[in-house]
Structures are given as C-alpha cells and as structure tokens.
Amino acid sequence: MRQMKILINGARGRGAMSVQQDKYGVSERGLYPARGRMAVVSDGVGGLQAGEQFSRLAVREMLAAHGSDDPDRDPCERLADAYLSARRKALDFEQSSGLEGGATVVAALMQGDECAFLSVGDSRIYLLRGGGLIQLNREQTMGHRLDELAALGLTPREAAEHSRYRNALANNLCEERDQPWDQCPRPFKLRDGDKLALMTDGIFKALDEDEISRAMALPGGEGARAMARAVKERDLPNQDNYTVLVVAVNNNTRDDTEEGDDNQHDE
Amino acid sequence: MTINTTSNDVSKQSENLQVPETAQADGASEAAVKSAQAVAADGEVGDTPQQADEGTPADEAGSGETTTDQVVNTTAEVEGDAGSTPPPPSRPLTGFLWVLPVLALIVAVLVIFLRRRRHNDSQLSEPARDIVPRRVPSPRPAAPQKANEPVVPSTRIPPRVVPASTNGDSAIQEQSSETEVANEAEISSSSAYCVGFAQTQGSRADQEDSYAISNWRDGNVIQRQGLLAAVADGIGGLDDGQIASNTLMRSLCEEFPRIDPDLPAMDRLLELMARGQQEVLRINRAGKRCGTTLVAMLIQDDFLSTLSVGDSRIALYRAGTLLQLNREHVLGRESDEQQAMTREGPSPNARQRGAITSYIGMEGLRQIDRTLNPIRLVAGDRVLLMSDGVFGTLNDDEIIAFLNRKPEDAAREIINAVEARKKPHQDNATIVIVGMN
Numbered sequence: 001m002r003q004m005k006i007l008i009n010g011a012r013g014r015g016a017m018s019v020q021q022d023k024y025g026v027s028e029r030g031l032y033p034a035r036g037r038m039a040v041v042s043d044g045v046g047g048l049q050a051g052e053q054f055s056r057l058a059v060r061e062m063l064a065a066h067g068s069d070d071p072d073r074d075p076c077e078r079l080a081d082a083y084l085s086a087r088r089k090a091l092d093f094e095q096s097s098g099l100e101g102g103a104t105v106v107a108a109l110m111q112g113d114e115c116a117f118l119s120v121g122d123s124r125i126y127l128l129r130g131g132g133l134i135q136l137n138r139e140q141t142m143g144h145r146l147d148e149l150a151a152l153g154l155t156p157r158e159a160a161e162h163s164r165y166r167n168a169l170a171n172n173l174c175e176e177r178d179q180p181w182d183q184c185p186r187p188f189k190l191r192d193g194d195k196l197a198l199m200t201d202g203i204f205k206a207l208d209e210d211e212i213s214r215a216m217a218l219p220g221g222e223g224a225r226a227m228a229r230a231v232k233e234r235d236l237p238n239q240d241n242y243t244v245l246v247v248a249v250n251n252n253t254r255d256d257t258e259e260g261d262d263n264q265h266d267e
Numbered sequence: 268m269t270i271n272t273t274s275n276d277v278s279k280q281s282e283n284l285q286v287p288e289t290a291q292a293d294g295a296s297e298a299a300v301k302s303a304q305a306v307a308a309d310g311e312v313g314d315t316p317q318q319a320d321e322g323t324p325a326d327e328a329g330s331g332e333t334t335t336d337q338v339v340n341t342t343a344e345v346e347g348d349a350g351s352t353p354p355p356p357s358r359p360l361t362g363f364l365w366v367l368p369v370l371a372l373i374v375a376v377l378v379i380f381l382r383r384r385r386h387n388d389s390q391l392s393e394p395a396r397d398i399v400p401r402r403v404p405s406p407r408p409a410a411p412q413k414a415n416e417p418v419v420p421s422t423r424i425p426p427r428v429v430p431a432s433t434n435g436d437s438a439i440q441e442q443s444s445e446t447e448v449a450n451e452a453e454i455s456s457s458s459a460y461c462v463g464f465a466q467t468q469g470s471r472a473d474q475e476d477s478y479a480i481s482n483w484r485d486g487n488v489i490q491r492q493g494l495l496a497a498v499a500d501g502i503g504g505l506d507d508g509q510i511a512s513n514t515l516m517r518s519l520c521e522e523f524p525r526i527d528p529d530l531p532a533m534d535r536l537l538e539l540m541a542r543g544q545q546e547v548l549r550i551n552r553a554g555k556r557c558g559t560t561l562v563a564m565l566i567q568d569d570f571l572s573t574l575s576v577g578d579s580r581i582a583l584y585r586a587g588t589l590l591q592l593n594r595e596h597v598l599g600r601e602s603d604e605q606q607a608m609t610r611e612g613p614s615p616n617a618r619q620r621g622a623i624t625s626y627i628g629m630e631g632l633r634q635i636d637r638t639l640n641p642i643r644l645v646a647g648d649r650v651l652l653m654s655d656g657v658f659g660t661l662n663d664d665e666i667i668a669f670l671n672r673k674p675e676d677a678a679r680e681i682i683n684a685v686e687a688r689k690k691p692h693q694d695n696a697t698i699v700i701v702g703m704n
Contacts, residue, residue, distance in 0.1 A: 130645060
C-alpha cells in the first residue's frame with residue numbers, strides 16, 4: 001500500500017463564548033506510517049466546565065486507542081473501536097464526576113493511501129477533491145430525522161418542521177442509549193491534492209461552502225488559519241467556539257509528514 | 268422519462284398491449300416501457316395510437332439493454348395496427364356528403380390541439396400512463412450476452428446534447444444581445460449532462476432490476492425541474508421483486524412532474540421515495556410480499572442530492588477516483604456496530620451479512636440514507652447508480668478503468684465486463700451513469 005504524505009494544520013477560536021469547549025488533536029508523528037495518522041475534532045456539549053472536559057476526554061482517548069491498537073486492522077474498525085473506547089471512558093467519567101455533558105466527534109484515520117472517517121453529532125468532515133467540496137459525514141441532529149419521519153408519514157409534517165428539538169443532537173459521546181455512529185462504509189482512496197477538513201459547527205455556521213472551499217484550497221498550512229481568521233473577522237453575535245483541522249495529502253513535500261504550528265493535542 | 272423494467276416472465280404478460288412507435292419528438296419526456304408487467308400496472312390500452320407517428324423509440328442513448336429486440340419487433344407490429352383505417356364506404360354523392368370531409372377536418376384539428384396541449388402539460392417527464400403500453404411478443408429465453416459483445420439497442424437516436432463549449436455556442440452568446448429572444452431557447456436547451464445506462468439479467472431467471480431517468484437532453488427542462496435518475500433492485504428473497512422495482516420506478520416517473528420543482532431537491536427526493544413506498548406497500552397489503560432497494564439522485568443547479576434505501580450503491584467519480592456516497596443497509600454492518608457497542612450477540616455468517624435491513628415495501632420503514640448537504644458537481648464528474656450485481660462482480664479499480672469514456676460507452680463496457688466475468692449465479696446488474704460535461 002502506498003504511503004501518502006500528510007500535512008495537518010489546525011486552528012481554533014473561542015468566539016463570543018467565555019470558555020473554549022472545542023478540542024482537537026493529531027496522533028504523534030512518530031507513529032506514522034506504521035499506525036497511520038489520526039485527526040480528531042470534538043465540540044463539547046453541556047455546562048461550562050462539563051463540555052470542555054468531555055471534548056478533551058474524547059480527543060485524548062481516541063488518540064490513545066490509536067496508539068495502542070492493532071495497526072493491521074481495517075481503518076474503519078480501528079476508528080470505531082477508538083470511538084467506543086472514548087465513549088466508555090466518558091460514561092464512566094460522567095458517572096464518577098456527576099457532571100452532565102457530552103461531545104461531538106469527527107475523526108479521520110489516514111493509513112497508507114486510504115482514509116476512513118467517523119462522526120458523532122453535528123460537526124462536519126469535508127473533502128476537497130478536484131476543485132469540488134464534498135461533505136462526507138451525515139450530521140446526527142433531530143431535524144434531519146424528523147424530516148425523514150415526516151416524509152414517511154410517521155410524524156405530522158408541521159410538527160416536524162416546528163419542533164423545538166430540530167437542532168438538538170440525535171447522538172453524542174455520552175448519549176444514554178447506544179446509538180449507531182456515522183461512518184464511511186469502507187475506506188476510500190486518497191489522491192495527491194486531496195484536502196480534508198474536520199470542523200465544529202462554529203466554522204460552517206459562520207462561513208459558507210464557497211469560503212470553506214477557497215480556504216481549503218490554499219497552499220501549505222494556510223487553510224485552517226484562513227478559516228479561523230475569517231470567522232473571527234465575521235464577528236457574529238453569539239459566535240460559537242470554532243475549530244478546524246485541515247489535512248492535506250501532498251506528495252510534493254520533502255518529509256513524510258510536516259505539521260504546522262497549530263498541531264497540538266490541546267491548547 | 269425513460270423507464271427500463273425488463274421482464275421475461277410469461278405469467279405476468281397477460282395483456283395484449285400496444286405501444287407507440289415513438290415516445291418523444293422534441294424534448295418532451297421519454298418513457299420507454301419495456302416490460303408488459305410494468306405496463307400492465309398502467310392499465311391503459313390503445314391510448315393515443317397517433318403517437319406512433321411522432322419520432323423514434325426512447326431507448327436511444329441507453330446502451331446495454333437486453334430487451335432491445337423486443338422493442339424493435341413490437342414496433343413493427345404496432346405500425347401495421349396503428350396505420351390502418353377502414354376505407355370510406357362507397358356511396359353515391361348526395362347533398363349531405365360534403366359534411367363528412369369537413370367533420371373529419373374538425374376532428375383532426377381537435378386531435379392535434381389536444382395532443383399538443385397534453386405534451387405541454389407534462390413536458391418534463393411524461394407520466395408513464397401517457398405512454399401507450401406496447402404489445403409484447405411471446406417471451407423467449409433471454410439470450411446470454413456474449414463476452415465482449417456490445418449491448419447496444421438496435422434503434423438508437425443520436426443524443427441531441429449540444430456540447431457546452433464550442434465555437435457555435437460562443438457565436439450564439441455574442442449575438443444574444445441583438446437577438447436575445449430568438450437565441451435564448453437555443454442556448455438554454457443544451458444540456459450540461461450526458462447519461463449512460465445498461466443492464467444485464469446475468470444468470471437469473473428474471474430481471475428484477477429497474478431504472479428510470481428523467482429528460483436529460485433539454486437544458487430548459489433540467490433548469491426547471493432538475494435531472495432525476497434512479498435504480499431499483501427487486502429483492503429476490505421476497506416474492507415478486509420485479510413488481511416492486513417496476514412499481515417504484517413507475518411511481519417515480521409519474522410523481523416527479525407533480526412535485527413542486529421549487530422545493531429543495533432533498534425534500535423532493537424524500538417525497539418521491541415516500542410515494543413510491545406507498546405504492547409498493549399497497550401491493551404488499553393486497554397479499555404480495557415484495558420489496559426493492561432504491562438509489563436515487565436529483566441534480567438541481569449543478570448540485571447533487573442522493574437518497575438510498577437498501578444495498579445498492581451511489582458513487583462519485585472525480586479526479587480519477589471513486590468515492591462511495593451512500594451507506595448500505597445490510598445486516599453485516601449493523602451487526603458489527605451492535606457487537607462493538609454491546610459485545611453481545613453472535614456474528615452473522617457470510618451469507619447473513621449481506622441481508623438487507625431496510626428496503627422499499629418494508630412495513631415500518633425507518634432507515635433512509637441521504638446526503639444532507641448537496642454536493643456541487645464539477646466538470647468531468649460522473650455519478651454512478653449501481654445495483655449489487657455490478658459492484659459484487661467488479662471492484663472499484665475495474666469500474667474506474669471505464670469511466671474516462673462517455674457515460675453511454677462506460678455503462679455499456681461495465682456491463683460487458685460483468686458478463687465477461689462469467690460468474691456463476693451472476694445477479695442482475697444495472698448501472699446508470701450521469702456525467703457532467
């Protein structure tokens with residue numbers, strides 16, 4: 001399997017919130033290429049302290065699982081197991097701490113020339129390929145579900161359209177009942193020039209897809225910073241925390257992997 | 268709107284039906300119904316035989332359809348039937364005989380007027396019931412496709428798509444400021460899309476796959492209503508998968524022009540799926556037990572929306588790579604998730620893993636997969652709708668090898684490659700490719 005050269009950069013901001021509840025992380029450079037590279041973004045849900053702790057836990061535990069699992073397994077299975085490991089730890093923490101909260105998770109695992117992704121909640125993963133942007137994951141919100149049920153006649157259409165739960169998460173890291181996560185059906189091939197962006201809703205609620213696409217197309221590690229700058233300049237009232245990781249597949253770099261200044265597990 | 272619902276099942280070809288020689292002349296929708304069974308569901312016989320004079324059969328750009336011979340044979344029969352009229356009685360001229368030619372002229376004018384009005388009303392994709400069902404000859408076993416034999420319909424209308432960027436187009440645009448009204452129809456009538464479709468019965472006794480495509484040639488139509496394509500794979504483990512897939516495709520064809528085109532594309536897809544679900548449920552509640560998968564796409568303003576139920580596949584070919592867009596509803600995947608979560612329960616065996624967990628016709632259908640955010644298409648993109656007979660035989664690289672060709676060629680070559688594999692128990696295989704120029 002061909003090894004791709006991966007460049008990962010991240011950026012985030014607090015927006016108008018008093019606390020930063022978004023976290024992002026990337027697996028250690030030394031683990032590549034044997035274990036591939038994992039990138040994780042998480043948006044904490046809950047009270048001021050709770051959300052931050054759960055998103056931090058999600059990123060930490062998923063990267064820890066990546067560092068210790070069987071690297072020869074299917075990337076989709078590795079991601080799923082990493083997520084479930086994080087979920088179990090989060091539920092234990094919730095019980096022991098008494099804190100109520102949760103987190104969204106979007107994660108990508110690049111292994112060889114393939115990529116797998118996983119998503120829980122309403123964050124997003126985009127692929128920029130051939131000049132066109134593709135949202136890879138399915139956001140798990142009640143609104144989408146209600147629309148489907150209404151179309152099937154299983155709930156009144158008007159109730160679905162005006163439900164106050166439309167924007168509520170249909171799934172998150174600490175969801176009480178086991179819910180299926182969203183995941184690619186199988187790893188997809190990466191090609192030179194591909195860009196992936198993992199982001200919380202603070203980004204895509206402030207920027208439209210044209211802006212996201214143009215930022216992702218910027219060379220080197222500029223994409224993530226460009227998006228964060230654009231959100232900050234937008235200065236929207238009630239701007240949510242915003243976080244983005246951009247993964248660039250670029251076989252023109254000299255090293256196997258290069259990372260920018262923002263590549264940190266935590267800020 | 269083009270529907271392909273092939274069938275060799277004698278028991279279902281119960282009606283002596285007639286078909287127009289042509290289904291489209293000038294950008295009206297195309298609806299080539301190839302299955303007597305699908306037509307029987309229509310229930311209309313001998314409607315507007317005058318349509319036989321309008322043009323050529325609608326299965327023109329779709330290569331690889333195995334029932335083309337039936338179309339040709341049937342056309343010849345219909346021509347004789349549609350053309351004959353009883354000779355006028357010979358009587359000596361009387362004072363009132365001058366009335367007869369006048370009446371005939373009035374009737375002819377009325378017929379022409381009514382035909383044109385109906386075409387205008389359903390310009391985008393004519394409901395299947397407006398297409399006269401065709402008489403199907405006695406069924407014969409489907410000839411197995413020879414390896415490397417191109418599956419090309421023997422009646423073929425060259426596509427009317429005008430290339431997007433030619434000197435001619437530039438000239439038209441330069442003139443548009445002076446003769447804007449005259450050229451506007453010409454400019455907007457060219458379509459940015461090309462379509463290919465092909466299928467094979469494989470080793471199965473019946474063809475239980477169906478597909479449907481709306482008018483992709485007329486840019487005006489696409490601009491107004493979008494471009495709809497769908498593939499349905501009747502579930503063999505249940506009864507009458509063919510009825511289910513035919514019924515679903517027919518429902519899509521009939522309902523597509525009725526749904527408000529100003530609604531978001533995904534809302535329209537959901538509505539089409541829901542109406543199709545009701546139609547198949549109606550059959551099941553009458554005593555049948557049938558179901559079908561569905562993969563559907565709707566392109567509006569160059570944005571792609573997709574919807575999927577079951578285990579057929581939707582993929583996007585871009586920049587030399589294939590990306591699967593949908594999540595398949597199969598037991599294996601769901602069992603893996605369940606086991607991972609609960610660490611409980613036995614693992615399904617290999618055969619069970621492929622069992623479909625959601626399908627059209629299922630009571631209490633709840634699992635639908637769809638793109639939540641339309642995907643902007645770029646030049647060179649190809650969107651593939653496939654039943655599992657295709658990707659169960661060819662891997663991604665083998666499919667990709669054909670995709671740099673025109674969609675009609677690619678679809679045909681992919682089905683040829685499926686046939687050439689000579690896989691024992693080869694399933695029905697259907698592919699629709701929509702390409703953006």
